[in-house]
Amino acid sequence: MATLNVAGVTKRFGTTQVLHGIDLDVTDGEMIVIVGASGCGKSTLLRIVAGLETATTGSIRIEERDVTALEPAERDVAMVFQNYALYPHMTVFQNMAYGLKIRGRSPEDIRRRVAEAAGMLEIQHLLERRPRQLSGGQRQRVAMGRAIVRDPKLFLFDEPLSNLDAKLRVTMRAEIKRLQRRLGVTSLFVTHDQVEAMTLGDRLVVMHQGRAAQIATPMEIWSHPADTYVAGFIGSPSMNFLPGVMEAGAVRLETGLLLPVSAPLADGHKVTLGIRPEHLLIGNGGLTLAVELLEPLGGETVVHGKLDNGTTVVAKVPTGSVPGDTLGVILPLDKLHIFDAESGLRL
Amino acid sequence: MLEKRSLWPYLWLGIGVLIFAFPIYITVIGSTHDISTIGRGDVPLLPGGHGVENYSAAWAGGAGRFTTTPAAVMLVNSLLMAVLIAAGKIAISLTSAYAVVFFRFPFRMLAFWLIFITLMLPVEVRIIPTFQVMVNLDMTNSMAGLVVPLIASATATLLFRQFFLTIPPEYVEAAKIDGAGPMRFFKDVVLPLSVTNIAALFVILFIYGWNQYLWPLLIVNDRSLETIVVGLTKMIGTGDAQNEWNVIMATAVMALLPPVAVVVLMQRWFIKGLVETEK
Structure with missing residues (x-):
């Protein structure tokens, strides 16, 4: 010892x-x-x-x-x-x-x-x-x-x-x-x-x-x-990363979605938003995924999808909850991680 | 692997055995006849009745006409020489391969290549300088003179090096953490793992030593140090004298037995070793 x-x-x-x-x-x-x-x-x-x-x-x-x-x-x-x-x-x-x-x-x-x-x-x-x-x-x-x-x-x-x-x-x-x-x-x-x-x-x-x-x-x-x-x-499946830009104290994603996440950064600063697949919730008003692949694990299913701009997003949702070729997900603000796009460090 | 039983393999094997064994059979049979039978030029195929007297003559006194060394003495000399050469070669090549593989020191690879190059310089090539060195060291007419120049082996060093390279480096590390020093590791891990290789090499090197002819012929004049291979050829006279072929053949048969014994005994032992150890 x-x-x-x-x-x-x-x-x-x-x-x-x-x-x-x-x-x-x-x-x-x-x-x-x-x-x-x-x-x-x-x-x-x-x-x-x-x-x-x-x-x-x-x-x-x-x-x-x-x-x-x-x-x-x-x-x-x-x-x-x-x-x-x-x-x-x-x-x-x-x-x-x-x-x-x-x-x-x-x-x-x-x-x-x-x-x-x-x-x-x-x-x-x-x-x-x-x-x-x-x-x-x-x-x-x-x-x-x-x-x-x-x-x-x-x-x-x-x-x-x-x-x-x-x-x-x-x-x-x-x-x-x-x-x-x-x-x-x-x-x-x-x-x-x-x-x-x-x-x-x-x-x-x-x-x-x-x-x-x-x-x-x-x-x-x-x-x-x-x-x-x-x-x-750390984490499986891996965290999703979405590129974005600071805009009036919030983050504007490439898809156009504006997320009111506050970070002490000047407008135009590039950031990366991170969200774990298990934290994505099904619902409209967030992102729309074109479903590419489903991996059923039993009670849960891992959905591999793509956004309009080509970014791959993985979501872990209850099995049977994927309606069809597209899936709408919302991003809970308290589960978001903000990283500096350049250094990769947490903000 | 086993196909339908066919007679062909047996036939081929039988022919092979016959070709190899027949001369030896002739020798064994010849050694049981008296001098005149063979002297007449007969090649008997059935044993004669003079076996005991031929073998005891060879064992105790050599062929009567020429005063040669008794086979008993020559066998002891050969045995001693072959064992010393084989053991010496193994000891030296084991330690030098150990040094080359498990230690990092300056000019390590140079040392290895220098050893390797000596493969191109067998005794026959360097026999005059070697003889000169032995004379200067006053080692002629001695067992040391017979053995020492033949004792370094590049082949065996190379073989052990290749084998040591297959020993996982984790064994070395585990031993380091266990607190085993280099000699301890050599004794407790490397040596036991090398047993099968040592056994196999011993067989080859023993026969190499036993069959030495040119060097013993040159370095030893003292007949009490004569080896059986050299002694055997010295029994065959030149000129008018009639050779005592019966006694010579008896000596030849005795000269055959120790290498055969080594092969038979060691083979069992190293097959056992092959089955039992595994990395």
């Missing part, structure tokens, strides 16, 4: 700048999910915290101890890899015990800790098997077990669920969260899956092009996204 402080971490591979100064303070026992599209630098950040990469500049402190220059083993962290990285020639027991053995723990101590972790993960009956005799979910548990037995200051998860099938992923997700709560170990969890991020994290770090676009709780990110990238990345 420990705090983690990442301060001004940058990383450069040759001429490519991968991280542009990341600051992150994690409190004791917190679960932080780092989420972003591939290539945004999220794995690099995790590997720098683990000590597998060195930061070009900046520092890492674990429990107020500067570990920037330390080897991974000296940082007292445990990592769960995407492909689990279980040693194929060792049994499950040996895999879990290896880190303890190297640290010179006594055989009784090792046996006790492994048994305890195995009990927690319900893999006691697998201890004598080899990794190749295990299913994906079981391997995942063993990889977790290998991290737990060490009783580390920090858990690092590098997309540990992406090799599992959809159903198992949901189960393991819940299990990871339960375990993390129970053990109270400070954790960093890297994923590209926004559902995983929303459900697992106490706080999220949304990464975009080597920067932390927003660091906040899942609900804060969902309800107050810091910029258009975060707004479009």
